[in-house]
Amino acid sequence: MRIGFPRAVHYYDYFPFWAGFFRSLNLELVTSPLTNRSIMESGLKKASDETCLPIKILAGHIQALKGVDALFLPRMVSTEEQTYLCPKLLGLPESILAAVPQGLPVLTVNFNRRLGNRRLLAELERFGASLGKKRAEVRQAFGQGGEWQERFERSRLQGLSFTQSMAEFDPVLRSSRRKAEAGPQNQFPARVRGPKPSAGEVPGDRVDGELTDREGSGREVDDREVIGREGSGPDVMSREAAGRTPGCSPEEKKEPPLKIALIGHSYLTQETYANLNLLGRLQSQARVRLVEEVETSRIAQGLQGQRKDLFWSHARKILGAGSFFSRGDEVDGIIYLSCFGCGTDSITQDLLARVARKEHKPYMVLTLDEHSGEAGLVTRLEAFLDMTERRVRRESDISAHG
Structure with a gap:
């Protein structure tokens, strides 16, 4: 059968x-x-x-x-x-x-x-x-x-x-x-x-x-x-290979200066066609961390301070991982990938935005639907990465939120 x-x-x-x-x-x-x-x-x-x-x-x-x-x-x-x-x-x-x-x-x-x-x-x-x-x-x-x-x-x-x-x-x-x-x-x-x-x-x-x-x-x-x-897809590259500069040999590869957390449901972050190869674009310019790479203990640590527990399991993991990244030094910025009409994300992304603002961590929400275009996504992504990279260079006058 x-x-x-x-x-x-x-x-x-x-x-x-x-x-x-x-x-x-x-x-x-x-x-x-x-x-x-x-x-x-x-x-x-x-x-x-x-x-x-x-x-x-x-x-x-x-x-x-x-x-x-x-x-x-x-x-x-x-x-x-x-x-x-x-x-x-x-x-x-x-x-x-x-x-x-x-x-x-x-x-x-x-x-x-x-x-x-x-x-x-x-x-x-x-x-x-x-x-x-x-x-x-x-x-x-x-x-x-x-x-x-x-x-x-x-x-x-x-x-x-x-x-x-x-x-x-x-x-x-x-x-x-x-x-x-x-x-x-x-x-x-x-x-x-x-x-x-x-x-x-x-x-x-x-x-x-x-x-x-x-x-x-x-x-x-x-x-x-x-x-x-699938070689052109983003998830083929390992984290070690993600930072390889095009045209360079493995011995000459340069470590990406930025560390970015891509937060969201796996059926969005891994969906290359729908998200316009967002993960691949990020991996070519930064070291990327995902929700699936965060241990349960760290998710629980990230959820500390919330007034009540979320009862949606995916939202709980996303908020916990995002809060953990916001409070630590493992990443320089956070991108929340959501989709139009997602009820759980409408709550989670706002809660995470409050944590990120409190911790002065650069934070951006990208919302997808069937009408999303490549030009708009690339423009926002490049602006966010540029702002985050300038903050990493200790330009303290750059706001964490654009």
């Missing part, structure tokens, strides 16, 4: 869990292509005008899934205790139905850690039963999914880019038909085992379990070719 998983929204945070879960159940998970103009335009036609940009992109990716037997849209209610995800994500399985091709079955399951692992596992067992899987198989799949997710998050904390973290698990995901040869479910190849393991899938479509060329030749694609195809 081939199950479609759109390369949008949940893909950037929770795909490793579901990849491990379905592989353990011997079910093939197929992802949609990278976002492009066709996918964006398709999503704008299918999604409601009132929805935010990430949901519109998701609608396009649903349309782009080909050759699948069913579409998987989990209802991600809560991934941590005492928290919720965005309300729009909670209602996703129903609100996005207009974008689902006619006749394509939709698989969904409630993922709610607020209820505890026992009730969560019971929900997954009922879901597994609908797919003809036994309780023991689902429990094993739940364990493997959790392990893959933990490895993925650990690799991000250690500084691997999103693409690098996903590519780490390519040998495991390359073919479900080789599953028996790999040994027990929780065994990983040498490339994955070690201090920097992670989870996910490299970009590419799958045909009969094989990673194939998206252009349609049907030939198997080598890891280097897959990564090379």
